Amino acid sequence: MKAYLLSIAAGLLVGVVxxxxxxxxxxxxxxxxxxxxxxxxxxxxxxxAQRIMTKDDVAEFVMTECRDHVLGRLPGDAHDAHDTRDA
Incomplete structure (x- = not known):
């Protein structure tokens, strides 16, 4: 959550400048x-496309790796309990 707040603060600062x-x-x-x-x-x-061609579980990829990449780790995500970078 700290990263999101820092990002918003940086954006506001640039906007003021x-x-x-x-x-x-x-x-x-x-x-x-x-x-x-x-x-x-x-x-x-x-x-x-690689997962579709190899017949891997596409839904699992979209709901995990793809989601994490596009949205980032969302506040309250199960990964946050083990991630100490934002602490």
């Missing part, structure tokens, strides 16, 4: 977020 300098962000926010989502999902196409 942009405002003080009188400049706008380099991309409209929704376009930038859509592009980032496309990158994250695109990174999963090859591993997903």
């Amino acid at each position: 942009y405002s003080l300098l009188g400049v706008r962000s380099p991309a409209p926010p929704m376009i930038a977020l859509a592009g980032l989502l496309g990158i994250l999902l695109g990174e999963q196409i090859i591993p997903l």
